[in-house]
Amino acid sequence: MFGQLSHELxxxxxASEAWELYGTLRLAKLLEEDGTLVQKFEVTEGDGGIGTILKLTFPPGTPGFTYYKEKFTKLDNEKRLKEAEVIEGGYLELGFTFHHTRFEVIEMDSDTCMVRTTIEYDVKEEAAANASYATIDAVAKLAELAKNHLIKNKASKDTH
Known part of the structure; x- marks a missing residue:
């Protein structure tokens, strides 16, 4: 059972400022500092480029799973596009055969951008009930967290 979800903010x-956050490990650090979506992140391989593997550990009580590892499969600084795929734990333990996230930072004008996040997944038929674990909720919270961080940093730059 294949599915796709997307979110835009x-x-x-x-766009260059948003990409400095989304296109680097700073996004995972921001998530960890906030602590509501991710309790801890570790870089188990790589430096933030293609092939980097992150282990994300979730706060106690997170429904479904305690951690997963994701691998950066695409990182295009020109197109401001980053893709990651779950390679261990998490969704894979719930019967997903594939869980892929794409972040795109799209320039709208010199001071505005759109962040589009797309999740694609495939779930084994016998685990179809677990498809509900693939939601856009965490991505929407992440986007709001990133937006607030970027706007706060912009405001502090503007006052200096």
């Missing part, structure tokens, strides 16, 4: 910062 407009942010009033230049």
């Amino acid at each position: 407009e942010i009033n910062v230049p």
Whole structure:
């Protein structure tokens, strides 16, 4: 059973600033600092480029799983596009055969961008009931967290 979900959020910062967050490990660090979606992240391989593997550990009580590892499969600084695939734990333990996330930072004008996040997944037929674990909720929370961080940083830059 294949599925696709997407989320878009407009942010009033230049696309290059949003990409400095989304295109690097800073996004995972921001998640860890916030602590509501991710309790801990570890880079188990790589430096943030293609092939980097992150282990994300979730707070106690997170429904479904305690951790997963994801691998950066695409990182295009020109197109501001980053893709990651779950390679261990998490969704794979729930019967998913594939769980892939794509972040795109799209320039709208010199001071505004759109962050589009797309999740694609495939679930074994016998685990179809677990497809409900693939939601856009965490991505929407992540996008709001990133937006607030970027706007706060922009405001502090503007006052200096």
